[in-house]
Amino acid sequence: MALIELQNITKTYTVGEVSQQALKGISLSVGKGAFVSIVGPSGSGKTTLLNIIGCLDKPSGGKAVIDGQEVNHLGRKDGARFRGENLGFIFQAFNLIPVLSVFENVEYPLQMIKNEPAPQRREKVRETLQAVGMLEHAHKLPDQISGGQKQRVAIARALVTRPKLVLADEPTASLDHETAFNVIRLMRGMRDAYGTTFLFSTHDPRIVGEAETIHTLEDGLLVPNASEEIPS
Numbered sequence: 001m002a003l004i005e006l007q008n009i010t011k012t013y014t015v016g017e018v019s020q021q022a023l024k025g026i027s028l029s030v031g032k033g034a035f036v037s038i039v040g041p042s043g044s045g046k047t048t049l050l051n052i053i054g055c056l057d058k059p060s061g062g063k064a065v066i067d068g069q070e071v072n073h074l075g076r077k078d079g080a081r082f083r084g085e086n087l088g089f090i091f092q093a094f095n096l097i098p099v100l101s102v103f104e105n106v107e108y109p110l111q112m113i114k115n116e117p118a119p120q121r122r123e124k125v126r127e128t129l130q131a132v133g134m135l136e137h138a139h140k141l142p143d144q145i146s147g148g149q150k151q152r153v154a155i156a157r158a159l160v161t162r163p164k165l166v167l168a169d170e171p172t173a174s175l176d177h178e179t180a181f182n183v184i185r186l187m188r189g190m191r192d193a194y195g196t197t198f199l200f201s202t203h204d205p206r207i208v209g210e211a212e213t214i215h216t217l218e219d220g221l222l223v224p225n226a227s228e229e230i231p232s
Contacts, residue, residue, distance in 0.1 A: 003165060003197045004030035004053060009062035011048050011220075022048045024220040025062070030213075032164075033195045035188065037202055037211035044217040046201035047169055053199065054087055054167045055079040067164055084113035088158035090168040094150045096142040096157075103129070103138040106156045114161055128156045131186050133179070147174045155183055159190055165197045172204050184210050 011023040022045045030036055038046050051057040052064055055071050064071050067086055074082060083089075096105050103125055110121035129135040132152040137145055145153070151174045158166055166187070172180040184207060190196050200207050208214060216223040 001032055002029045003032045003034070003067055004028065004199070005063075005065040006053070007063040007065075009049070009052060009059045009064060011045075011052065011057070012060045022220055023052075023059070026217075026220075026222060028215065028222065030197060030199060032197055033191055035191055035198050035210065035212045037200045037208050037214050038217055039202065039208060039214060040217035045220040046217055049217065050167045050169055050199065050201050053165075054089060055083050084109065084161075086164045088161060088163035088166040090151075090155055090158045090166065090171040092170045092173060094142070094147075094154045096150055096153060098142050101139050101141055102134060102145065102153050105142070105153055106160050109157060109161050124160050125156075128160045129153075131159075132156045132183065148176060148179060151175055152179065152183065155186075159186075162190075162194055163196060165199065168198065168200045168202075170202055170204065171200065172202070172207060177206075180204070180206050 006026055006028040009023055009026040010021065012019055012021045014020075026049060038049065040046055048057065052059050053066065055066075055074060059072060066082075069082060071079070071082065097108065100108065106129060107121055107125045110116045110124060114121070116124075126135060126138075129138055132155055134149060134152050134156060137149060142150055142153070151171070155171060158168070172183060175183060187198055188210065191198060200211065202208065
């Protein structure tokens with residue numbers, strides 16, 4: 001059963017009198033528990049597509065259905081609730097809260113969105129930080145750790161809620177070779193254990209090589225016959 005169903009998604013940005021069509025009619029189906037990579041040159045529309053799937057932006061046309069919910073017309077409050085209950089995000093810029101510790105950054109979605117009891121959420125945070133190799137840095141602030149460590153914290157924050165879908169924009173860009181493979185193994189393990197769907201926008205051959213399905217975007221369009229399914 002599909003977790004993501006996109007039908008003829010378009011997106012046009014207008015600045016002054018200039019319009020630019022970022023997506024030109026994307027139709028895509030992604031099944032539950034899939035491990036999918038979207039590749040393409042810079043400016044091809046990959047991040048725009050992830051933002052629409054993640055209810056961070058609205059399409060100009062077409063229909064987006066995520067886990068049975070049509071998300072095109074969700075208002076700000078309903079969109080935020082849907083994201084909090086179903087989605088995890090990994091951004092290139094980390095987006096960590098500078099005044100919160102590593103532990104508190106990872107705990108934040110459990111406390112503010114999921115509202116889980118303190119003993120349960122703290123145990124989840126410890127388990128997830130241990131999985132990404134950051135438990136020993138739990139009490140440090142973001143400006144006290146390296147860029148690669150910040151990315152691992154951002155990944156832990158995305159995974160700690162056990163979301164149905166994780167959207168990742170270049171999630172391993174700041175990681176060394178060994179850490180990147182450890183993180184990819186962690187994600188695949190979570191997919192196998194919880195049925196989490198992972199959708200990546202990436203140039204990293206390490207992720208592309210681990211993906212089970214690859215879709216190529218060029219100039220706002222899926223390239224015909226470029227999608228490739230890779231045997232598990």
